[in-house]
Amino acid sequence: xxxxxxxxxxxxxxxxxxxxxxxxxxxxxxxxxxxxxxxxxxxxxxxxxxxxxxxxxxxxxxxxxxxxxxxxxxxxxxxxxxxxxxxxxxxxxxxxxxxxxxxxxxxxxxxxxxxxxxxxxxxxxxxxxxxxxxxxxxxxxxxxxxxxxxxxxxxxxxxxxxxxxxxxxxxxxxxxxxxxxxxxxxxxxx
Amino acid sequence: xxxxxxxxxxxxxxxxxxxxxxxxxxxxxxxxxxxxxxxxxxxxxxxxxxxxxxxxxxxxxxxxxxxxxxxxxxxxxxxxxxxxxxxxxxxxxxxxxxxxxxxxxxxxxxxxxxxxxxxxxxxxxxxxxxxxxxxxxxxxxxxxxxxxxxxxxxxxxxxxxxxxxxxxxxxxxxxxxxxxxxxxxxxxxxxxxxxxxxxxxxxxxxxxxxxxxxxxxxxxxxxxxxxxxxxxxxxxxxxxxxxxxxxxxxxxxxxxxxxxxxxxxxxxxxxxxxxxxxx
Numbered sequence: 307x308x309x310x311x312x313x314x315x316x317x318x319x320x321x322x323x324x325x326x327x328x329x330x331x332x333x334x335x336x337x338x339x340x341x342x343x344x345x346x347x348x349x350x351x352x353x354x355x356x357x358x359x360x361x362x363x364x365x366x367x368x369x370x371x372x373x374x375x376x377x378x379x380x381x382x383x384x385x386x387x388x389x390x391x392x393x394x395x396x397x398x399x400x401x402x403x404x405x406x407x408x409x410x411x412x413x414x415x416x417x418x419x420x421x422x423x424x425x426x427x428x429x430x431x432x433x434x435x436x437x438x439x440x441x442x443x444x445x446x447x448x449x450x451x452x453x454x455x456x457x458x459x460x461x462x463x464x465x466x467x468x469x470x471x472x473x474x475x476x477x478x479x480x481x482x483x484x485x486x487x488x489x490x491x492x493x494x495x496x
Numbered sequence: 497x498x499x500x501x502x503x504x505x506x507x508x509x510x511x512x513x514x515x516x517x518x519x520x521x522x523x524x525x526x527x528x529x530x531x532x533x534x535x536x537x538x539x540x541x542x543x544x545x546x547x548x549x550x551x552x553x554x555x556x557x558x559x560x561x562x563x564x565x566x567x568x569x570x571x572x573x574x575x576x577x578x579x580x581x582x583x584x585x586x587x588x589x590x591x592x593x594x595x596x597x598x599x600x601x602x603x604x605x606x607x608x609x610x611x612x613x614x615x616x617x618x619x620x621x622x623x624x625x626x627x628x629x630x631x632x633x634x635x636x637x638x639x640x641x642x643x644x645x646x647x648x649x650x651x652x653x654x655x656x657x658x659x660x661x662x663x664x665x666x667x668x669x670x671x672x673x674x675x676x677x678x679x680x681x682x683x684x685x686x687x688x689x690x691x692x693x694x695x696x697x698x699x700x701x702x703x704x705x706x707x708x709x710x711x712x713x714x715x716x717x718x719x720x721x722x723x724x725x726x727x728x729x730x731x732x733x734x735x736x737x738x739x740x741x742x743x744x745x746x747x748x749x750x751x752x753x754x755x756x757x758x759x760x761x762x763x764x765x766x767x768x769x770x771x772x773x774x775x
Contacts, residue, residue: 450749
C-alpha cells in the first residue's frame with residue numbers, strides 16, 4: 307500500500323481502466339473521474355495527492371482547467387498531464403502554471419511510476435520539514451517565554467542593585483543610616 | 497560530497513568570519529561541506545583550499561558573494577511569530593505616530609523603520625502590510641522602510657518580492673495573501689503598492705553604520721545569534737547609536753541583551769518584549 311491517493315481524469319474509458327488497474331496493482335489508492343466536472347466534484351470532496359489528467363477532454367473543463375482547480379483548492383496537490391505528442395507545447399505552458407510534469411501518449415508506465423515515486427519522495431520530505439518546523443516553533447515559543455521572563459527579571463534586579471548602590475554611596479547620610487536604609491530596601495524586595 | 501580537512505576548516509571558517517562576521521562552529525564540518533561543496537564542484541575546485549584561494553584573490557568578489565549566500569541562513573516567514581507584529585501594530589506604531597506627528601497639519605509625520613537582517617524580505621513586507629492597513633491616509637505620513645542583508649541573493653529575492661508556495665505556506669493569513677499578492681503558477685508576487693513602500697540593499701552589520709541615519713524602530717531578529725559575543729556587543733552598541741532616543745528595538749524572541757548591551761532596557765507588552773534606550 308503506497309501512501310498516496312491518485313485521481314485519474316480521462317474521457318477515454320479504455321485508458322481510464324488501464325490506468326486504474328496498473329496504479330491499483332502498484333499499491334496506490336485510485337479515484338476515477340470521466341471528465342473535468344466529475345474531477346472538480348471529487349477534488350472538492352476528497353483528499354487527493356496527485357491528479358493524473360488528460361489534457362484534451364470534451365466540455366469546458368479540460369486538463370488545464372483541472373490543473374487550475376486543483377491548485378486553487380490545495381497548492382500541494384501535484385498534477386501530471388497526459389498529452390498527445392502534438393500538444394507538447396500546451397503541456398509545457400501548463401508546467402508554468404504549476405503542473406508537476408507531463409507524459410506523452412502512449413503512456414510508458416515505467417516513466418509514470420518514476421514520476422509518482424519522485425512526487426511521493428518530495429511530499430514525504432515536505433511533511434518531514436513541516437514536522438521539524440512545527441517542533442521548532444514549539445521549542446522556540448517555550449524558550450522565548452523563559453528567556454523573556456529572565457530578561458525582565460534581570461533588568462528589575464539590576465535596577466534594584468543600582469538603587470542600593472546609590473544609597474550606600476550617598477555621602478550626605480551617616481554610614482549607619484545608609485546601611486539601615488539599604489536593609490529596609492532589601493526587606494521590601496522580598 | 498567533497499570532504500573538508502581540519503586545516504581547511506580553520507582556513508574557511510576564518511575567511512567566512514572575516515567577510516561576514518558569521519561565526520561557524522568548526523565541529524560542524526558537515527555544514528561547510530553541504531553548503532560549500534556545490535560551489536567548489538561548480539568551479540572545478542578539487543579542495544576547499546583551492547576554493548578559499550580563488551575566493552580570496554577574485555577581484556570580482558563573485559566567489560565571496562556565492563559563499564555568503566550559501567552560508568547565511570535565510571529561514572524567515574511572513575509574520576514570523578505573531579508577537580512582534582502585534583506589538584508593532586497595537587503599541588509601537590501608534591505611540592511612534594503620536595510622538596512624531598508635528599503640530600502643523602501641513603507637515604508630514606516621518607517615521608523610519610529598519611529591518612537589519614531582512615533576509616528574503618518577508619519581515620519588511622509584513623511590516624509594510626501592517627502600515628498600509630494602519631495608515632490608509634498615506635499622504636499625511638512618510639514612512640521609510642529599509643531592509644538590509646549581507647547576502648546578495650537574499651537582497652535580490654527580497655527586491656523581486658516573489659515567493660514559492662513553500663515560502664508562502666506558513667504565517668500569512670489568507671485574506672492578506674489574496675489582498676497583497678498576485679499568484680502566478682506556483683509562485684506569489686507582492687503587489688506593487690506594497691513593494692513601492694520598501695527598499696532593500698546589501699549591508700554587512702560588522703561594518704560601521706555610517707550613512708544609514710537614525711531610525712525610529714529597528715528590527716534585528718535572529719541574526720546576532722550567528723556572531724561571537726564581542727561582535728554582538730559591538731553590534732548592539734552601533735544599533736543604540738542609530739536608534740532615536742525614544743525609538744524601539746525588537747530582537748528575536750529567544751534572544752537576550754543581558755550582558756550584551758547595558759544601553760537598552762527591556763519592556764514588556766502583553767506577551768512580547770521590546771527594548772528602549774536607557775535615559
